[in-house]
Amino acid sequence: TLMASTLAQENTVIAPYTPLEIVGDTVVRLLGRNIRIGRNGLPEQIHTFFTPEMTEMTDRPTDLLAEGIHFHFVGEDKEMRLNPEGVRFVERTPGTVRWEAVSTSDTLRMEVGASLEFDGFLAYTVKVIALADVDLKDIAMHIPFRPEAATYMMGLGRKGGYRPDSMYRWKWDVAHKNQDGAWIGVVNAGLQYSLRDQ
Numbered sequence: 001t002l003m004a005s006t007l008a009q010e011n012t013v014i015a016p017y018t019p020l021e022i023v024g025d026t027v028v029r030l031l032g033r034n035i036r037i038g039r040n041g042l043p044e045q046i047h048t049f050f051t052p053e054m055t056e057m058t059d060r061p062t063d064l065l066a067e068g069i070h071f072h073f074v075g076e077d078k079e080m081r082l083n084p085e086g087v088r089f090v091e092r093t094p095g096t097v098r099w100e101a102v103s104t105s106d107t108l109r110m111e112v113g114a115s116l117e118f119d120g121f122l123a124y125t126v127k128v129i130a131l132a133d134v135d136l137k138d139i140a141m142h143i144p145f146r147p148e149a150a151t152y153m154m155g156l157g158r159k160g161g162y163r164p165d166s167m168y169r170w171k172w173d174v175a176h177k178n179q180d181g182a183w184i185g186v187v188n189a190g191l192q193y194s195l196r197d198q
Contacts, residue, residue, distance in 0.1 A: 011095035013118045019094035020118055026087060028097050028116055032057055035122070039084035041101025041112030042124070044068035048189040062189045066144040071126070073108060074138040080105055094118070107134040141195075149189050155182030 013019050021029040026037045026044070038044035045068070047061035073080040082103035091098035098115045111127040128139065154160035156170045163184060172180075172195075181194035 011093045013095050017118045020092075020097050020116065022089065022092060022097060030116070030118060030120060033120060034061065035116065037087050037099065037101075037114075038068040038070075039086050039101065040068070040070060040082075040103050040110070041084075041087055041099060041114060042069040043122075046191065050188040052186075052188045054188055062149060062186075063146055064149045064185070064189055064191055066146045069141070069143050071110065071128075072138070072140045072142060073128075073136060074140070076135050076137060080108060080134075082108060082110055091115075104131070107132045143191070143193070145184055145191070149186055150184045151186045152190075153182060153184045155192075158182070 016031065018031045023029060023034075028035045028037070032048060032050050034045075034047040034049075035043055036045040036047075043065065046064040048064065049057040049059070049061050051058050071082075073082065082105045084101060084103040087099050087101045089097065089099045095118045096115055098113070100114075101112045103110045103112075107130065109129040109131055111129070113125045114122065116122045150163050152161065153163040153168070156168070158164075158168070180196065181192065183190055183192040185191060
């Protein structure tokens with residue numbers, strides 16, 4: 001951990017990893033992958049260029065997402081829509097890229113802060129702020145995987161194996177369960193995530 005913290009402070013990229021590269025306003029390239037960032041600051045698409053054998057890369061990417069990652073804000077009688085204002089990069093170094101985005105409605109403001117490191121570690125902080133009195137039944141994060149890129153699943157209380165055919169329901173239970181994340185994917189493409197309740 002001392003080595004990792006020192007490298008993080010120096011922002012050093014370690015071989016075989018490559019420096020992060022921002023292409024246009026929304027794409028960040030890293031070794032074997034691209035992340036296209038949506039106007040809400042969340043991944044709109046994650047591409048991997050690794051072959052199924054994991055021994056080389058290809059020019060044809062495998063897409064992980066069917067649509068961009070997003071939140072659903074459900075009121076008493078309808079879903080509330082937030083308008084994204086776009087992405088603003090606040091740090092651009094070979095080892096770390098950081099960005100911010102804001103989405104708003106008349107009653108809610110969502111602030112997204114993100115950082116991506118050269119090894120693929122992507123961290124998000126999402127703050128939802130009420131701008132007026134509002135009754136919310138639910139706030140749900142939606143990670144819409146493409147079925148072809150989501151053959152296997154491990155975590156959220158499930159042992160490794162094939163992903164369930166139907167929707168998998170999970171409820172937060174920090175007091176009794178240590179199961180705050182999952183890996184979903186195929187041999188050469190996948191997404192591991194952890195959720196925090198801070």
